[in-house]
Ligand SMILES: O=C(O)CCC(=O)c1ccccc1C(=O)O
């Protein structure tokens with residue numbers, strides 16, 4: 001395994017309840033395998049996001065030691081994605097097909113529905129951003145909330161609904177609210193026909209999350225899964241939807257395990273990124289493609305980056321992201337990353 005650092009800026013900071021995300025630092029991971037004397041390179045990406053994963057320093061240290069475990073999820077993600085990509089290439093199948101076969105699920109999808117992501121801003125700017133997304137073909141939009149006063153966020157939820165009367169709308173509070181505010185905000189979201197609110201309460205409040213369910217809008221957990229096992233969330237009846245981030249869960253295999261556990265318990269699962277480079281976004285796309293009839297996923301985050309590791313080979317058309325041809329992550333499309341010496 002080898003790994004090389006990178007730093008990617010966002011086009012503009014993404015406003016969240018935990019402050020803006022401005023750039024993403026991580027490591028491009030490469031592993032080599034020998035297939036009938038031919039060298040096969042698998043690509044992975046370890047892009048830690050403190051609060052969700054280990055720190056950048058701990059990620060580097062884990063990659064240096066080799067074979068990272070789930071205590072350093074970003075490092076494990078980079079390594080396990082690279083291995084899975086190499087194995088898919090060796091067997092000449094798309095990554096999603098390999099993941100689906102390993103997990104005993106049926107044929108993987110050729111495209112995955114995705115949501116647009118709109119950061120914190122004024123009600124007017126929020127409405128403009130939502131309108132722009134719907135005009136460019138998205139029919140599901142997620143709005144970040146929790147960075148301003150509840151009353152201001154209620155105005156934003158309303159402005160977004162007015163701007164997109166027919167869209168599926170979601171909100172993401174990133175754990176910003178207490179129980180009382182969360183209950184009020186969920187009532188407002190239900191009234192405006194939002195589909196669900198992501199992490200309305202802090203990660204550890206499983207009891208509070210369970211009590212919020214059933215008020216006319218779904219409860220989704222995201223941060224909760226960075227510190228609690230899926231089984232604990234299901235036992236607590238704490239969610240209608242699990243938001244699965246392969247980077248925070250420690251890799252594509254662990255993410256698909258989590259999705260299956262949720263589905264078996266009748267709980268929905270979607271896949272999103274932590275605003276990753278193209279390699280990890282593609283990895284997340286393949287995971288999503290291996291989940292039968294997956295709802296819209298938070299994978300449309302490439303446009304938030306000002307630069308990237310390589311051109312994105314997974315275009316979004318009419319609200320769906322197409323899965324590139326194989327083998328592996330994207331056939332020859334990421335050749336320049338696999339063989340950095342060539343031109
Ligand atoms: O889910 C999406 O639409 C995009 C990803 C996203 O919102 C996100 C990106 C980085 C860190 C946290 C989150 C989050 O879902 O809370």
Ligand SMILES: [Mg+2]
Nearest residue numbers: 172198199222
């Ligand atoms: Mg979230």
